[in-house]
Amino acid sequence: MRFGRIAAFLAVGLAVAGSTPASAHPGSASPLAGAQPGSASSLAGAHPRSDDGSLRAAARGTGVRVGTAVDMAALAADDPYRAAVAREFDTVTPENVMKWEVVEPQPGVYDWTAADQLVAFARENHQLVRGHTLVWHSQNPSWLTEANYTPAQLRALLRKHILDEVGHFKGKVWAWDVANEVFNEDGTPRDTIWLRALGPNYIADAFRWAHQADPKALLFLNDYNNEGVNAKSDAYFALVKQLRAAGVPVHGYGMQGHLAIQYGLPDTVLTNVQRFDKLGLRTAFTEVDVRMLLPADAAKVQAQTEGFNLLLRACLLVRHCVSYTVWGFTDKYSWVPGVFDGQGSATPMDENLQPKPAYEGLRETFLLAG
Numbered sequence: 001m002r003f004g005r006i007a008a009f010l011a012v013g014l015a016v017a018g019s020t021p022a023s024a025h026p027g028s029a030s031p032l033a034g035a036q037p038g039s040a041s042s043l044a045g046a047h048p049r050s051d052d053g054s055l056r057a058a059a060r061g062t063g064v065r066v067g068t069a070v071d072m073a074a075l076a077a078d079d080p081y082r083a084a085v086a087r088e089f090d091t092v093t094p095e096n097v098m099k100w101e102v103v104e105p106q107p108g109v110y111d112w113t114a115a116d117q118l119v120a121f122a123r124e125n126h127q128l129v130r131g132h133t134l135v136w137h138s139q140n141p142s143w144l145t146e147a148n149y150t151p152a153q154l155r156a157l158l159r160k161h162i163l164d165e166v167g168h169f170k171g172k173v174w175a176w177d178v179a180n181e182v183f184n185e186d187g188t189p190r191d192t193i194w195l196r197a198l199g200p201n202y203i204a205d206a207f208r209w210a211h212q213a214d215p216k217a218l219l220f221l222n223d224y225n226n227e228g229v230n231a232k233s234d235a236y237f238a239l240v241k242q243l244r245a246a247g248v249p250v251h252g253y254g255m256q257g258h259l260a261i262q263y264g265l266p267d268t269v270l271t272n273v274q275r276f277d278k279l280g281l282r283t284a285f286t287e288v289d290v291r292m293l294l295p296a297d298a299a300k301v302q303a304q305t306e307g308f309n310l311l312l313r314a315c316l317l318v319r320h321c322v323s324y325t326v327w328g329f330t331d332k333y334s335w336v337p338g339v340f341d342g343q344g345s346a347t348p349m350d351e352n353l354q355p356k357p358a359y360e361g362l363r364e365t366f367l368l369a370g
């Protein structure tokens with residue numbers, strides 16, 4: 001239904017400058033027709049509900065699932081938070097509990113407790129799970145990073161980690177962020193233990209192992225500052241073409257969407273998403289938040305609303321953008337103030353879970369497209 005609504009965007013002047021329905025609509029034959037991975041039929045999801053005023057209800061019929069990162073401590077302790085996760089979202093991403101340091105705190109000793117709880121919560125609420133993340137330079141266990149493993153040992157450890165984790169969640173995770181943040185801003189490969197020991201082919205290996213463990217899961221690359229056309233997204237574009245030419249099962253390009261209004265909003269997002277879309281690749285916004293220097297004022301709030309909507313519109317204007325996920329929906333649990341001094345208010349709801357203009361803007365944009 002998504003493309004019938006592009007006229008609505010244009011009519012109300014919301015379309016991104018330079019876009020047209022024709023350029024957003026890459027032909028009628030979908031390069032994804034018949035593709036198996038990511039079929040939601042065997043997973044929970046798309047539960048029909050009446051319009052209860054939620055984001056989830058607004059997103060229905062748009063072809064884009066709306067999701068949030070979930071803080072598992074908050075989910076256990078905070079009933080209004082828990083109710084909002086269930087009410088507002090189609091998909092959930094564990095903010096931390098599927099990361100290697102959490103799932104394998106000691107070599108060979110797995111702890112799936114918190115991740116399993118999220119999967120069960122998602123099932124109860126007819127939500128899909130985005131798994132996050134399999135190979136990354138951060139949040140790895142110290143037993144892994146502080147030992148002097150040989151390249152062969154590191155490769156075996158990475159292979160086992162991916163086969164075991166994806167295998168544990170086989171049939172329960174809709175999409176995986178397989179490789180996270182593998183490029184620098186200038187498009188060169190990020191210097192990580194994986195690159196140093198294994199060379200750049202560790203990325204292709206990671207996708208092959210993930211596919212082997214769950215052939216139906218959608219497998220994504222994922223990064224930040226790759227929303228617009230720039231050296232980093234160019235590097236991803238080249239990598240995707242190279243991986244696909246080599247038959248590597250890569251299905252999606254994830255753009256985290258951590259924006260900050262004081263740096264301005266990226267202005268080539270739609271062009272960037274379109275070029276990946278035209279390759280037949282799924283795209284997704286995976287970790288959207290829009291921070292600001294505190295205190296907030298009306299102009300900053302307006303800029304933030306525009307930031308959230310800019311990314312959502314780009315998603316709605318292409319054929320294969322499958323989800324739009326916020327990295328937490330309430331300022332009560334956002335990672336931002338702890339990392340960026342003097343910044344915050346980055347999510348669509350305030351600390352009392354009251355919707356901000358950004359929330360209303362997202363709802364309106366979904367409704368226009370639905």
Ligand code: 9MR
Binds near residue numbers: 096287335
């Ligand atoms: O939000 C996450 C925060 O709680 C963790 O402390 C942090 C550790 O690196 O990771 C945060 O999530 C990151 C995500 O996994 C990858 N993209 C950037 C996110 C924000 O830092």
